[in-house]
Amino acid sequence: xxxxxxxxxxxxxxxxxxxxxxxxxxxxxxxxxxxxxxxxxxxxxxxxxxxxxxxxxxxxxxxxxxxxxxxxxxxxxxxxxxxxxxxxxxxxxxxxxxxxxxxxxxxxxxxxxxxxxxx
Numbered sequence: 001x002x003x004x005x006x007x008x009x010x011x012x013x014x015x016x017x018x019x020x021x022x023x024x025x026x027x028x029x030x031x032x033x034x035x036x037x038x039x040x041x042x043x044x045x046x047x048x049x050x051x052x053x054x055x056x057x058x059x060x061x062x063x064x065x066x067x068x069x070x071x072x073x074x075x076x077x078x079x080x081x082x083x084x085x086x087x088x089x090x091x092x093x094x095x096x097x098x099x100x101x102x103x104x105x106x107x108x109x110x111x112x113x114x115x116x117x118x119x
């Protein structure tokens with residue numbers, strides 16, 4: 001059966017260990033179950049970290065795009081919606097990510113065709 005370790009009358013915790021041939025299978029199952037739970041928690045934490053990184057990237061991208069819309073709207077005397085359409089069309093026609101083109105507009109080194117004021 002089980003062998004008990006510790007002083008039972010002293011108030012200290014006791015640990016019961018399986019003795020030869022008794023309870024070893026259930027201990028193995030318990031350890032396997034515990035390991036499965038730990039692995040699942042680890043996967044959940046990884047998924048959570050990935051989602052957090054994706055959301056942070058999306059938020060940063062959105063801020064840069066909004067800034068670029070403001071720059072284009074001011075320089076080209078257009079509404080923010082028109083500026084966004086122009087920005088999006090420019091990025092698509094050059095097969096580039098919208099965020100990259102927007103970053104160039106904000107940094108001041110975008111294609112002049114996109115940013116120069118209308119004459």
